[in-house]
Amino acid sequence: MRSRQKLGTNKPVFYGARDNAVPSENSHLYAKKSFRMSVITRFAPSPTGHLHIGGARTAIFSWLLARHFKGQFRFRIEDTDLLRSKQEYTDSILASMKWLGLTWDGELTYQTKRMGLYNKYVDKLLETGHAYWCGCTEEEVNAMRERAKVRGLKPRYDGHCRNLNLGPGEGRCVRLKCPLEGKVVFDDMVKGRISVDVRELDDMVIRRSDGTPTYNMAVVVDDHDMGITHVIRGDDHVSNTPRQILIYQALGFPVPTFGHVPMILGPDGAKLSKRHGARAVIEYQKDGLLPQALVNYLVRLGWSHGDQEIFSLDELIELFDGTHMNPSAARFDVRKLEWLNAHYMRNLPVEELARLTRPFAEEAGYRDLPEPKLQALCAMFRDRAKTLIQLAANFAPMLKKAADLEYDEKAVAKNLTPQTKEYLSALISVFGDVSDFRSEPINDALKAYVDGHGLKFKDVAPALRTALVGFMGGSHLPDIMEFLGKEESLDRLKRAITLTIA
């Protein structure tokens, strides 16, 4: 439920919407109008790990918003944390984005390659009096915070150097000179109106004493420089937003529209962590999930369009306009993801399914599978698997030789009785006479035998199944036989007849 409040009577001193426009009472409409002008979104991960599903979802939302409004979707790597950033993670994130089908516009931007840009703007803030040099040491600042805490206040910098007019110097950083009173208000695309008193904020550092810009500074400069109009990011950034808006104001930049999507929780409602298993997109890829299923699932987790559950990419682009996003955190439910995945597996053209399954078949040890065989296997088992891995796992009994087939003891004991073995012996010659060994003729022959002997399928099917695949599973019997071929099928029947129960 969106908590969109009406305009209050107290006029906010700082307003965070674009172009300083006053929003209409209906912020949906207001937002829509501004979307129409131009939409440039971005995804800006830091390469300190693989792309995780939370990040993937914000990327998907950003991408969809841009595509829906025929705008642009930009990509920026926030690699300023030199210690934790790794090229392999950048590569991995890019690979996951491509796998998900999220194409971006323009060049990839690396933050580390544009350090000069940030300082230019810090200097500008210094010149215009929106920022000042601060010579306080870490210890002094910590002491201030402690004092504030003791008084029950929010720990913050007390503005010691604010009016000292210090110049540059060893160990000095630059702080933003924040307004002393008023509220920062902005209309969030998913949370509605958010208001924060500037007294909750302090004069944040925008340039460290080593000359590098801080995160909030860099983000604002980058987003403005890249022309970003809509910032969709994780929930954990809401408290950064007022600070960033202050920087936008000080710089005289138009403030973009923000949309803070809530985080994704584990099945137990706790923050997603290692012990929840797969968190990275790449892991789902390895588990045999289809990108379309993951995208569909992730989008649906936090966004809705009435009762619709299944969306094609085109539908999503058509329907996703930045509204109807859920402000509350959601739990990750693998079962529903798998249901969606199974759905997409069933509806893919076989050729496509086979192409996607091949790597998993190879992983399972089946290399050089002829395309027709692979497709036949996919067609036979697609309804019985929720993931590509599971699908490939079904191939085993189909690709062995009769002599190597493993039999389930219970199935043998229950179904291969002296009586049914007689049926099987008879069937060996029945099937042996089928010249066109395809599913249909095989089925006809089986039916003729069953009918001709006053039997029912139920009388012979379990035995036949056990004989052919070794256990009570698998696909349609005639299909299995067609796949195995006459010789192999008969070999299996012959071997089954010789089986005795221990």
Place this chain on the structure above:
RNA sequence: GUCCCCAUCGUCUAGUCGGCCCAGGACACCGGCCUUUCACGCCGUCAACGGCGGUUCAAAUCCGCCUGGGGACGCCA
């Protein structure tokens, strides 16, 4: 501690500015049908508006408080 955000079935959610909601859909679960296994498919059952006040003829929908979650308070990003 302070501030910000959140709160409908077990889970994801619908619920367009209060009435058509003794709350709808989907996943899961359970039961049934179909059936040459298992699935798929189809049908059905179970199941929720966190609590308390207020506004109103009428509240899941508006307001307040409480409770419970989460996030943020760095010269990290």
